Amino acid sequence: MSAATTVVRRHAALVLAALLLAGAAVAFWQADRVRDTDHVGNHAVVDTDATTRVQSAVASALVRVFSYDYNDPAPTEQAADSLLAGQAREQYDLLFSALEEKAPGQQLVLTAQVQVAAVKELSERSATLLVFLDQASQRASDEESAVSAAQLSVTATKKGGDWRITGIEPL
Incomplete structure (x- = not known):
């Protein structure tokens, strides 16, 4: 394996890791937003x-x-x-x-x-x-x-x- 291939793979791995972290951050933000909102429209379930x-x-x-x-x-x-x-x-x-x-x-x-x-x-x-x-x-x-x-x-x-x-x- 050449040095150029190794550098490209490292950069691809870093980009992939950055995308995964960004996706996780968005998912956590959405989950927190959903928890803060009352989405229970059917009170028969909770009241x-x-x-x-x-x-x-x-x-x-x-x-x-x-x-x-x-x-x-x-x-x-x-x-x-x-x-x-x-x-x-x-x-x-x-x-x-x-x-x-x-x-x-x-x-x-x-x-x-x-x-x-x-x-x-x-x-x-x-x-x-x-x-x-x-x-x-x-x-x-x-x-x-x-x-x-x-x-x-x-x-x-x-x-x-x-x-x-x-x-x-x-x-």
Whole structure:
């Protein structure tokens, strides 16, 4: 190997080492910058208190709006007025207008129970949940009862400190 080849290799090694050091410095600078910035947009991952609050609010709301007694429909209507908004309210009105027509003749009572409510995404003002809901129905007219299960994707929006359900999608 000639002296010129050895010098070229040394220079190439020095240039390569300098490039690697510069790359490492940029990588450390970027990593430090990322650590200093809050990149956690999904608070469900890190804020257990907020996650628990939205789970409780949505579960309670669903139980109230999906429980119905033909003898006294007012509590269900009041719950829908205060706990549903937007598309969820429109869907609910369509569903329950048909129910209200048939319920007195069947003497229908519905009882909802949330089995599981898991928060998929949570921000300061909105949440998306996966909910497993059971609804027991009892008809006094023929003494029949049944339980049906539903899996729902529920969207909630926080307004004035309270969570309102704005979307319900059966899965």
